[in-house]
Amino acid sequence: MAERVVPEGQRRRRRPTKQGAVLSERLIIDTALRLVTQHGADALSVRRLGTALGADPSSLYRYFRNTDDLLLRLADEFIGLAQEGFxxxxxxxxxxxxxxxxxxxxxxxxxxxxxxxxxxxxxxxxxxxxxxxxxxxxxxxxxxxxxxxxxxxxxxxxxxxxxxxxxxxxxxxxxxxxxxxxxxxxxxxxxxxxxxxxxxxxxxxxxxxxxxxxxxxxxxxxxxxxxxxxxx
The missing domain is CATH 1.10.357.10 (Tetracycline Repressor, domain 2)
Structure with a gap:
């Protein structure tokens, strides 16, 4: 992925994905988590994420600079889960x-x-x-x-x-x-x-x-x- 993240206010995808969902950071994170859980580290790729989301892989550039940026977001997500209810x-x-x-x-x-x-x-x-x-x-x-x-x-x-x-x-x-x-x-x-x-x-x-x-x-x-x- 290239480093050209779109500002948050401009991120919303105007058309739904093939699955009928509107692309969002939350949807990408949840989908990435599901893929990694089911298939391991190799699942964290632009191509596989795009296929799972029913979206053009290039659209992920609007939310994350690269797959490592997405990985760090997943890591932070789990740190947040550990604190829930504490x-x-x-x-x-x-x-x-x-x-x-x-x-x-x-x-x-x-x-x-x-x-x-x-x-x-x-x-x-x-x-x-x-x-x-x-x-x-x-x-x-x-x-x-x-x-x-x-x-x-x-x-x-x-x-x-x-x-x-x-x-x-x-x-x-x-x-x-x-x-x-x-x-x-x-x-x-x-x-x-x-x-x-x-x-x-x-x-x-x-x-x-x-x-x-x-x-x-x-x-x-x-x-x-x-x-x-x-x-x-």
């Missing part, structure tokens, strides 16, 4: 835990989008609002600014890293995902205690725990460490 309680640990689980959860529920967008920085409205909220929680808890910034960095990177990891597992074809899960039973369950005493001793717990994401426990460890630093 109400600060005044307990900084509870609020950060809630925010972290929301960020992680919205990406894991949409793994194809997570693989494309979890590592991007959008600089857009939803992202800047999230940065403001998280820093506000940390500074309001009493962390000095240098510590608040470092904790913000670690907190967000942890949430997004686990989101990308867990989303990648969710995005695997079902046979591959089930085969990976079976390894904990078929391989680790057969390791003898004379060669792998620690695996053998913890195997039932290990096999059960590895079925789920390690993020909630890792998040709690981070928040406990942050609280200890605040008290110290």
């Amino acid at each position: 109400t600060p309680s005044g307990d900084w640990r509870a609020d950060l835990r809630d925010m972290g689980l929301r960020i992680h959860g919205v990406y894991v529920e949409n793994p194809q989008v997570a693989l494309l967008a979890a590592h991007r920085t959008t600089g857009r409205a939803h992202e800047t609002a999230a940065v403001e909220k998280i820093l506000g929680i940390l500074r309001g808890a009493g962390f000095p600014d240098p510590t608040a910034v470092r904790l913000y960095h670690a907190f967000v990177d942890q949430a997004l890293a686990f989101a990308a990891l867990d989303a990648a597992a969710q995005a695997l074809p079902t046979p591959a995902r089930e085969a990976d899960e079976e390894v904990w039973l078929s391989s680790y369950g057969r390791l003898p205690p004379d060669t792998h005493p620690n695996v053998a001793a913890t195997f039932p717990l290990l096999a059960a725990d590895m079925r789920d994401s390690g993020y909630p426990f890792a998040l709690d460890l981070m928040l406990e460490a942050a609280e200890a630093r605040l008290r110290g």
Whole structure:
């Protein structure tokens, strides 16, 4: 796509698309999300979007500079979804835990989008609002600014890293995902205690725990460490 976005007031398509809808930024975003969810990263192309919308692909230039511009808009959309319904309680640990689980959860529920967008920085409205909220929680808890910034960095990177990891597992074809899960039973369950005493001793717990994401426990460890630093 060329970089020639039309000002917002001039964007409205005068004629409906072949599907009878009027082209809009919202329609393009929803369609792009559906295509990526169904077909993965390769679906995010001008040609496929135009076909799905029933519109000339060149008409997308009126809304987005290029496919990366659209991707960043999708990424910001998901940051916004993570904040929907969030109400600060005044307990900084509870609020950060809630925010972290929301960020992680919205990406894991949409793994194809997570693989494309979890590592991007959008600089857009939803992202800047999230940065403001998280820093506000940390500074309001009493962390000095240098510590608040470092904790913000670690907190967000942890949430997004686990989101990308867990989303990648969710995005695997079902046979591959089930085969990976079976390894904990078929391989680790057969390791003898004379060669792998620690695996053998913890195997039932290990096999059960590895079925789920390690993020909630890792998040709690981070928040406990942050609280200890605040008290110290």
